[in-house]
Amino acid sequence: MELPRFDWTGPLRPFPISKMRLVPDGIEKPDWALDGIPKIEPDSDLQKRVEIKTPEQIERMRETCRIAREVLDAGARIIKPGITTDEIDRVIHEETIARGGYPSPLNYHFFPKSCCTSVNEVICHGIPDARSLDIYT
Template sequence: MSQNETEQMLQEFKSNGYIIPHPSLLKTPEQIEGIRESAKITTQILDLVEKEIKEGMTTAEVDKIVYDYTISRNAIPAPLNYMGFPKSVCLSINEVVCHGIPDNKTVLKSGDIVNVDVSTILNGYFSDASRMCMIGDVTPAAKALVETTKECLDIGTKQVKPFKSINEIGRAIEPFANQRGYTVVRDLGGHGVGLKFHEDPHIDHFAKRNKGVLMLPGMVFTIEPMINEGGYSVKVAKDNWTVTTRDGSLSAQWEYTIAVTKSGYEILAW
């Protein structure tokens, strides 16, 4: 497709109510390669934590694993000192939805489900991904929530395709989660990433009716559904970071960094 044909097609989408992303949000092949290298480290860190995390370990010990490995790869933990966040990784346990702060007092116990959210800066390029870890013997209900949330992530990812609305991601995730008896957090979502920690566009994981932002080749963003066992309402703790379910129910989250390609998508960090 020629440049003129592409511009004409984008104009038609715009006239039909779609939001066309600013050209600055479209990464060059060189930039995507830089993000890809950062993402390799993020994925390696998650592999390492998944192997090492265990009952009896403090969340501060998990944070040290992340910090030490990141520094050993000449990279920087993106969360560390970001807007005052004091640690290198977000660890969110049970009813904590996201942004849990590691400390020396919190000890992982059998039955916990833990979201490990890793973000890495390498040579100025950012990547971001998270996984759920199940500690010891978890209940069947907790395991089902963790597994369904991963399915939600994969279902949302399959919606990524150029010249398609980014809202298709949430339109696919929410009905699936609801069918399983869960709710989707609405106050938080995915985000653009790559040259900064958080960029446009915002990605909602619940169904929205409007046309929304059009996905185009070169866009890089996260998909990170937060799925609750109870209601979707959340609250922020006094530390201004830790987000929990308002009703105290369990929550789970998985996250990829995704690049939109000419034919579909590439998962960069997982």
């Protein structure tokens, strides 16, 4: 992945980014999975109104939130000095797939990873890479 060139303001520099992880054929994929461009979302009526959820939709949301919490907990359990943000992404990716889900950030507007994570002043929606989590001063 070619990174843009600009003046750096802090001591951190880009690290190598691994290839995009694959999602098995049996997992339902969103409309942006192949080409990175969401098609339904931009024109959806839900962009302009609040939908009143049915009890069934609310129950499905609860189940989805429970699964998301399990996936985030799995990622949190491996965080320690020396681990890379790419390794965190691998766990998030694998845990999502294991539960039958598609990692929603993956290829959304061309984002190449299954979670957003970075260190210090990099950015809040950083791309996981080969940088290890160490104590930065």
